[in-house]
Amino acid sequence: MNDDARPTGPSPDLTAVLAGIERTNELLTRVLAEVATTPSTHAAFVDAGYVYAAAGRLVAGTEDRRAFELDAEGLIEAFIDKARTIFPDSRLLRVYWYDGARRRIHTMEQQRVAELPDVKVRLGNLNANNQQKGVDSLIRSDLESLARHRAISDAVLIGGDEDLVSAVEAAQGYGARVHLWGIEAVGGRNQAEPLLWEVDSQRTFDLEFCKPYVTRRTVVPHEHGDAAADGTGNGGTAPTRDEVRFVGARVAARWLGERGVPWVTELLPGHPYLPGAVDQELLTAAEALLHHSLRGHADLRRVLRDGFWEHVQAQG
Known part of the structure; x- marks a missing residue:
């Protein structure tokens, strides 16, 4: 055969292999990009x-x-x-x-x-x-x-x-x-x-x-009356949701005055959560104002945080 007549490009089989490798590389690139952006x-x-x-x-x-x-x-x-x-x-x-x-x-x-x-x-x-x-x-x-x-x-x-x-x-x-x-x-x-x-x-x-x-607990639940039965130590009526919400806002206002707006607004990225230490501080402050324990009252504690956040966001 004349040298000038020999094919100069890849064979059909090699072309197919190269095309397959290119498609695989494209697929892997897309998968890796998706994985990289998945939190x-x-x-x-x-x-x-x-x-x-x-x-x-x-x-x-x-x-x-x-x-x-x-x-x-x-x-x-x-x-x-x-x-x-x-x-x-x-x-x-x-x-x-x-x-x-x-x-x-x-x-x-x-x-x-x-x-x-x-x-x-x-x-x-x-x-x-x-x-x-x-x-x-x-x-x-x-x-x-x-x-x-x-x-x-x-x-x-x-x-x-x-x-x-x-x-x-x-x-x-x-x-x-x-x-x-x-x-x-x-x-x-x-x-x-x-x-x-x-x-x-x-x-x-x-x-x-x-x-x-x-x-x-100072007394065993279910043995010494209703105040012990709920594990709160409260003998009186629980505060209303509006009262708890108001107290949450009141604590937020006090902290804004004492600690400054920058300190409180640093909490905003964590909304609706509060850092554990801050949440406990809010709970303690609210209980002192309410003269009533909110421990064991998940619904009232959420209302307390809602009141706190509403005041903070209104000032932010």
Whole structure:
């Protein structure tokens, strides 16, 4: 064959291969661009039984729920606030609150928690000895399912049972990172070592963190009258929503005068949430003005924040 007659371009087979590679590269570029713009998502999985026992032991010296009141709403918001600082570029999917109840029927306290925004209450059973049954399996199911469906990139696990190790391993197998949070133990440990070994990071909350959310009761609920039965220590009628809203605005006005507009308006990017410490300060100030405890009244606490935010935003 004459050299001048030989083909100068790639063969048809090579052309097809090159075209396929180019299409693949374009597809990968689009996928990577989509992944880069997809925000990370985190969720918190809270074993309420662990939290009550550990916080009660640390602050009140007892694990008996009847002997102390846990401000579950305030503590959940503190967990949310802490997660926001640790995962600043991630959005919260929700907080899962796992607790036990007889015949899986919500108690009044669990109903109040269930009403909170971004919180999902999941109930296991309580046996005759007030021991939770089925809670660990609920945590395992939710954690593994969300990780498998790529619904979360980070999972905050607040608990201590060794039975959760398999859930941690499964979630990690699907690409999620699992972060174990715990409450300081009075002596020894209150989280299983195998669980500590498997997670991606650990964090422990100390007495100073937990103290604002635990209050020892002076009487046992349901045994000494209505004031004890609701765990508030209030003997009188609860304030109205309008009264609580007004007090929220009043505290905001006082803080604006004392601390200046810049300090208060720094809170605006976090709306409708307040940092845990600020939220507790607002609660304490409002209770002093109302002469009535709002702990255990999730609806009134939301109204309190609404009144606070309305005044702040009106000045911003």
